[in-house]
Amino acid sequence: MTVDASPDGPTAQDRLVDRFGRVHSDLRVSLTDRCNLRCTYCMPAEGLAWIPAPDLLALDEMVRVVRLGTELGITEVRLTGGEPLVRPDVVEIIGRLTGLPRAPRLSLTTNGLLLAALARPLLEAGLSRVNVSCDTLSRETFQRLTLRDRLTDVLDGIAAARDAGLHPVKVNTVLMRGVNDHEAAPMLRWALEQGVQLRFIEQMPLDPQQGWNRAMMVTRAEILDRLARDGFHLAPLDVRGAAPAEEFAVDGGRATVGIVGSVTNPFCDACDRVRLTADGHWRSCLFAQEEADLRSLVRGGADDEAVKAVMRGEVARKQRGHGIDEPAFRQPDRPMSAIGG
Numbered sequence: 001m002t003v004d005a006s007p008d009g010p011t012a013q014d015r016l017v018d019r020f021g022r023v024h025s026d027l028r029v030s031l032t033d034r035c036n037l038r039c040t041y042c043m044p045a046e047g048l049a050w051i052p053a054p055d056l057l058a059l060d061e062m063v064r065v066v067r068l069g070t071e072l073g074i075t076e077v078r079l080t081g082g083e084p085l086v087r088p089d090v091v092e093i094i095g096r097l098t099g100l101p102r103a104p105r106l107s108l109t110t111n112g113l114l115l116a117a118l119a120r121p122l123l124e125a126g127l128s129r130v131n132v133s134c135d136t137l138s139r140e141t142f143q144r145l146t147l148r149d150r151l152t153d154v155l156d157g158i159a160a161a162r163d164a165g166l167h168p169v170k171v172n173t174v175l176m177r178g179v180n181d182h183e184a185a186p187m188l189r190w191a192l193e194q195g196v197q198l199r200f201i202e203q204m205p206l207d208p209q210q211g212w213n214r215a216m217m218v219t220r221a222e223i224l225d226r227l228a229r230d231g232f233h234l235a236p237l238d239v240r241g242a243a244p245a246e247e248f249a250v251d252g253g254r255a256t257v258g259i260v261g262s263v264t265n266p267f268c269d270a271c272d273r274v275r276l277t278a279d280g281h282w283r284s285c286l287f288a289q290e291e292a293d294l295r296s297l298v299r300g301g302a303d304d305e306a307v308k309a310v311m312r313g314e315v316a317r318k319q320r321g322h323g324i325d326e327p328a329f330r331q332p333d334r335p336m337s338a339i340g341g
């Protein structure tokens, strides 16, 4: 992406650009660190020390930071968490963001538990798309993986999102060795039947239990191999751009499957993402060791230009890559659920 100024967009020096020339237009906003599941690769059974309510950005504060982001070239906003749908004001948040002068395109990542009831109100408030996380089609495995017996709710949520027209519905699947790694092909068959786009995600070292083990991770190469052995013909599509998933056409048809090979095939060179945590910290990367405290600035009365300067500065400092495969790699202090996945 080049650093051009558009007639009514931000000027080149107002954009979120880092030392490597990457221009940032995609913002992940975490609405909460709380969750109604306990996926074992993400959260311990007892949950975490949740961010205290007074530390969460109030709705107006969050909308202001997103507005400033749009003035710096943010055009895509994905709401995530924790579980974003546990926020009682999620529909209102979407309505407010849709009403911004430079309204970004809005999507949301959810575990789907509350989606059946919310799909239509979310769409009507201005949401464009959803990604729903579902790692298995087996009730027993779902319970083992998430510590909750809620698979039916997730499947109902996926169907409701598709039927409401939140198109395309993408389903995120993390495979874990010895748990659900035999489900790659059945999950793809199911996704094709349901008319949803499946994306496999390599497991990353972001769990608070620090239990990630590279040898246990099911790799992009293994997933491709398993799908091929089960009879799928996958042809790579050259459409990745800044998107994390590589897309493959399935069996010569129009349906696709994606693989997010964050560890073995990182997409850092094309990364265009920044993140806002639920407690108002601005991060240039999931794996960043540093973040900027925008909440204190906003609550301290900083004007728009001062907040924007900090937002730009944090992006300018962004590291070239996450370095998971380097000996000096250190997991960030915040787990995935508190950053916003």
Ligand SMILES: C[S@@+](CC[C@H](N)C(=O)[O-])C[C@H]1O[C@@H](n2cnc3c(N)ncnc32)[C@H](O)[C@@H]1O
Pocket (backbone or CB within 6 Å): 035, 041, 042, 080, 081, 082, 083, 084, 109, 110, 111, 131, 132, 133, 172, 173, 174, 201, 202, 203, 204, 205, 206, 207, 336, 337, 340, 341
């Ligand atoms: C952190 S969750 C937040 C949104 C929502 N609760 C959900 O599960 O979709 C976002 C995505 O991150 C994925 N995820 C969580 N921990 C992960 C890890 N350690 N490595 C890779 N993906 C992970 C989840 O499977 C989910 O698809």
Ligand code: SF4
Pocket (backbone or CB within 6 Å): 035, 036, 037, 038, 039, 042, 043, 081, 082, 083, 111, 133, 337
């Ligand atoms: S992956 Fe999503 S649903 Fe699962 S525990 Fe983490 S935040 Fe909750």
